[in-house]
Amino acid sequence: DAGVIQSPRHEVTEMGQEVTLRCKPISGHNSLFWYRQTMMRGLELLIYFNNNVPIDDSGMPEDRFSAKMPNASFSTLKIQPSEPRDSAVYFCASSLDWSTEAFFGQGTRLTVV
Amino acid sequence: AQSVSQHNHHVILSEAASLELGCNYSYGGTVNLFWYVQYPGQHLQLLLKYFSGDPLVKGIKGFEAEFIKSKFSFNLRKPSVQWSDTAEYFCAVNRTDSWGKFQFGAGTQVVVTP
Numbered sequence: 634d635a636g637v638i639q640s641p642r643h644e645v646t647e648m649g650q651e652v653t654l655r656c657k658p659i660s661g662h663n664s665l666f667w668y669r670q671t672m673m674r675g676l677e678l679l680i681y682f683n684n685n686v687p688i689d690d691s692g693m694p695e696d697r698f699s700a701k702m703p704n705a706s707f708s709t710l711k712i713q714p715s716e717p718r719d720s721a722v723y724f725c726a727s728s729l730d731w732s733t734e735a736f737f738g739q740g741t742r743l744t745v746v
Numbered sequence: 747a748q749s750v751s752q753h754n755h756h757v758i759l760s761e762a763a764s765l766e767l768g769c770n771y772s773y774g775g776t777v778n779l780f781w782y783v784q785y786p787g788q789h790l791q792l793l794l795k796y797f798s799g800d801p802l803v804k805g806i807k808g809f810e811a812e813f814i815k816s817k818f819s820f821n822l823r824k825p826s827v828q829w830s831d832t833a834e835y836f837c838a839v840n841r842t843d844s845w846g847k848f849q850f851g852a853g854t855q856v857v858v859t860p
Contacts, residue, residue, distance in 0.1 A: 668850075675853055676790075678850070688847070726790075734780055737782075739789050
């Protein structure tokens with residue numbers, strides 16, 4: 634298996650633009666997590682899904698952020714409109730179920746100018 | 747709510763020195779415990795995990811961790827570090843009794859000098 638695949642690897646966008654980050658979890662994994670990593674706040678859990686259903690989105694910073702998982706092999710994290718403070722590395726991770734170890738993707742480095 | 751505390755934010759040590767990183771969690775129920783490592787510019791990778799059984803677990807690259815239930819701790823150790831161990835280390839906890847979510851500590855930046 635190729636592991637968790639995220640795209641794009643790097644994204645530079647202007648403030649106010651919509652940004653969509655994509656994630657393909659490991660095949661057969663039932664849980665998917667979106668994290669944001671910054672120097673100031675470290676690794677933050679934004680939202681996680683189990684069997685494509687959002688279980689906890691309490692970490693989503695504000696209404697500008699939304700995440701979907703239309704099927705077991707694909708998830709998106711959308712920021713609309715984007716702001717410079719959204720600049721961070723966004724990681725997607727998946728696990729076999731909600732209690733086993735999570736496998737991380739390579740991350741998307743987002744820069745909002 | 748559960749929280750995960752890592753005692754040190756930055757550790758600097760010389761090659762061949764021993765390393766111990768502290769991790770405590772606050773949840774009183776049954777948990778699964780993990781240590782992840784993030785090398786510069788890379789994603790998080792699993793070092794080791796504890797689900798049950800022997801509280802002393804061995805992971806990759808010579809790392810080990812000990813689960814002490816009474817202290818709610820899961821400290822990471824390596825007897826002799828190498829320059830290549832320079833990385834950020836994250837402790838993570840996941841509850842087993844509900845729709846768990848991985849709760850990560852703030853991370854410890856470890857720098858190993860030649």
